[in-house]
Amino acid sequence: MTEFIVVTSGKGGVGKTTSSASIAVGLAKQGKKVAVIDFDVGLRNLDLIMGCERRVVYDFVNVIHSECTLKQALIKDKRHDNLYVLAASQTRDKDALTKEGVERVLNELRDDGFDYVVCDSPAGIEKGAYLAMYFADRAIVVVNPEVSSVRDSDRILGLLASKTRRAELGAAPIEQHLLLTRYNPARVVNGDMLSIDDVKDILGIEVVGVVPESEGVLAASNAGVPVILDDDSDAGQAYEDAVARLLGEQRPMRFLDAPKKGFFTRMFGG
């Protein structure tokens, strides 16, 4: 059975594409057949994060408009044979995506035996974001511990509960998870940043992972290698944990404690 997972947030710049890339790679590392689709038409970026930007020939919109086959547009990942990327189009036409077209592509992926299809949503609540979530079975809401991101996430949770296929059919609701990114334990300890429990309390849904603010994330995007493949980075390990939890494994949350301060920092402040 194919599971459609939307990675969404409402707010921009919180780490949707970084998370989509790492989750897709993480699922593929577990032997699953995975496709990751960039729904951000006009602002293609997933290809850069996945490191396949020079191999994009056909894109999502080409497939929807039947200008090529799905097979021609799927870019096979260089590191994993069972992972494919479908790039967004760079067109400025806002109506390039249609519900029927998206449904056709998703059905075709299902018929091709994909285990997971990860839909990387654009920011906002416009058509691209709407279509990215419409067919979802599961939603990963990426949230920063910051007021505007938390509020926007709540808005997205409302849309997931009303403007999706499952909601319209009255089927079982979409399974929702929070993925907290850019988490800075030291600032949480100081009372300068919302904690994981604060965010959980306000939004009322479970947290599937906490990704600490990390230098590894920028380094990974610079190199075009999803951060989950960087074993030395705490962000990579946090994504690894999140993927295991998505697959049903129980793992304790890591990286929630602030690094220990040295003698001098404790004496003189840091």
Next chain:
Amino acid sequence: MGIFDFLRARQKNTASIAKERLRIIVAQERSQRGAPDYLPLLRRELLEVIRKYVNVDQDAVEVHVERDGDHEVLELSVALPEKANAANVA
């Protein structure tokens, strides 16, 4: 915490402020979710009419739509200022 901390202006715990603000706004937005779009305008016009007669606060009028089985109930509540006859006119 260092022994010279008193020299540095101690910041307030801003995370708890953020949490409180979010708690309120999220609860408010959730209660309005799925409600008809005309509610804010209705609320504003009601407020204007009431203000012709009584000097009430900006936030004195509350408008809610509640679902009760098959039908919807539009509930208005207006808080009058303390000097006037007590609390609510429904």
